[in-house]
Amino acid sequence: MKTINLWGLLCLLIVPVSCNAKNNGNSELAFQSDNSYQIYTSKTDPDTRNIQVALLLDTSNSMDGLIDQAKAQLWEIVNELSYAKCGHYKIKLQIALYEYGNDRLPSQEGYIRQVLPFSDDLDEISKELFALTTNGGNEYCGKVINTSINQLDWKKNNDHLKLIFIAGNEPFTQGPVNYKDAAIDAKEKDITINTIFCGNYKQGIETKWKNGADLTNGEYSAIDHNRETIHIATPYxxxxxxxxxxxxxxxxxxxxxxxxxxxxxxxxxxxxxxxxxxxxxxxxxxxxxxxxxxxxxxxxxxxxxxxxxxxxxxxxxxxxxxxxxxxxxxxxxxxxxxxxxxxxxxxxxxxxxxxxxxxxxNSKKDDSNLEAALIKAIKTQGERKSFSWE
Structure with a gap:
C-alpha cells in the first residue's frame, strides 16, 4: 500500500467512473484524514458493481412484527434488487445483519451483535434472520451505526452503492455515541443511512429518526411493523x-x-x-x-x-x-x-x-411495510450511482 500526498496527487489525472464508463484498473483511491490519498489494490472484479446493504434491526420486545416482516419479505427484496442494471457491469449483492437493543446481548458492547458480516450467501442470510428472537433492552442507534461502519468491509471506491438501513422505535438519540457523529463518519465513507421508524410518522420525526437519515441524504420511512405480510397467490x-x-x-x-x-x-x-x-x-x-x-x-x-x-x-x-x-x-x-x-x-x-x-x-400498493421502505430507498439512491431498474 502506497501513500501519496496532495502535491503528488496533482500529477494524477482522476477520471470519475460511472456505470457507463469502463474502469481500466483495480486500484481505488481513498481520502485520508492527514490530507493524503491511499491507493488500495482491489481484489474485486473491476467489471462488478456492488450493492452493499447493512440491516440493523431492533430485536427488543416490541419488535416481533419487524423481524417477521424481514423474514417474510427477504426474498421479494432480493428479487427486486436482482433486476438492477448498471451499464455493462455485473451486479453483486452483499448483505450484512446486525441486531441491537436486546437484553441478551453484551452490555459492554452496547447491546449490539454482528449477526453476519457482508455476505452473498443468501441461504446463510435467511438462516440468521430466522434465528433472531426478541427480548427487552436498550436501543442505541448511534452506537450500532458506528459499529457497522467500523466493522464491515465497505468498498472504498465510491462507484458502489453502500447503504445502512436501521429500523426501530425508540428515540434515535439514545446511547453513548451521538448519531450525528456516526452520520458524519458515514458520509465521509460515502455510506448512506436510511432510517425506518416502526410507528407513527410524526413521532419518528420528533424522536430524530428523520434527522438521522437527512444527515447523509438518506430516506426516512415510518412503517406499521405489526402489519402481517400479505402474500398474493397466483396461477403460476x-x-x-x-x-x-x-x-x-x-x-x-x-x-x-x-x-x-x-x-x-x-x-x-x-x-x-x-x-x-x-x-x-x-x-x-x-x-x-x-x-x-x-x-x-x-x-x-x-x-x-x-x-x-x-x-x-x-x-x-x-x-x-x-x-x-x-x-x-x-x-x-x-x-x-x-x-x-x-x-x-x-x-x-x-x-x-x-x-x-x-x-x-390484483393487489393494492402498500408503502407501509419493510419491503417497500427498503426498495424505495435503494432505487432512489441507486439512481445517483447510475443504477437503474428498467
Missing part, C-alpha cells in the same frame, strides 16, 4: 414450486461442508414455506437469479470460475454416487446439470414475469 405458483424441486436436483455438492450446505438450502426452502406457498415461490425466483451462487460447495457454480480446477477435487469430497466416475465423466455430468439448471432457471424467470403482472393487477 404451483408450477414454479415444481420447478424448484428440479432446480434443487441440479446441485452437486463437494468439499467438507458441501453436504451441510445442501441441507441448509433445503432448510431455507422449508423456512420460506412456513410463511406461505407464495413466499416459497419468491425464494425460488431468487434461486433462479444471478445473486444465488454457491461456488464454495456446488460444482455447477464452481466450474464457472476460471480459477477453479476440477482435477483438484478429491474423490472423497464428492457424493457417493460420483466417486467412481472418471474426471472426464464427472465433467460431462457437471455440464449436463449446468445445462439443466439454466433451462429450469429460464422457465422460472419467464413464469415470474407473468406472476409479477398478475400481482400488480
Amino acid at each position: 405458483d404451483d408450477i414454479i414450486l415444481q420447478l424448484n424441486r428440479r432446480l434443487n436436483n441440479t446441485y452437486i455438492y463437494y468439499g467438507n461442508e458441501g453436504s451441510k450446505k445442501m441441507s441448509l438450502q433445503a432448510e431455507q426452502d422449508s423456512n420460506a414455506r412456513s410463511y406461505s406457498p407464495a413466499n416459497a415461490v419468491s425464494r425460488t425466483v431468487s434461486k433462479s437469479s444471478g445473486f444465488y451462487k454457491n461456488k464454495s460447495w456446488d460444482l455447477v457454480d464452481a466450474v464457472e470460475d476460471e480459477n477453479f480446477e476440477i482435477e483438484e477435487v478429491e474423490k472423497e469430497e464428492l457424493p457417493q454416487e460420483l466417486k467412481g466416475k472418471s474426471k472426464t465423466e464427472l465433467k460431462q455430468y457437471i455440464a449436463e446439470k449446468g445445462n439443466e439448471r439454466k433451462e429450469v432457471q429460464q422457465k422460472i424467470q419467464e413464469l415470474n414475469k407473468k406472476r409479477i403482472e398478475y400481482i400488480k393487477n
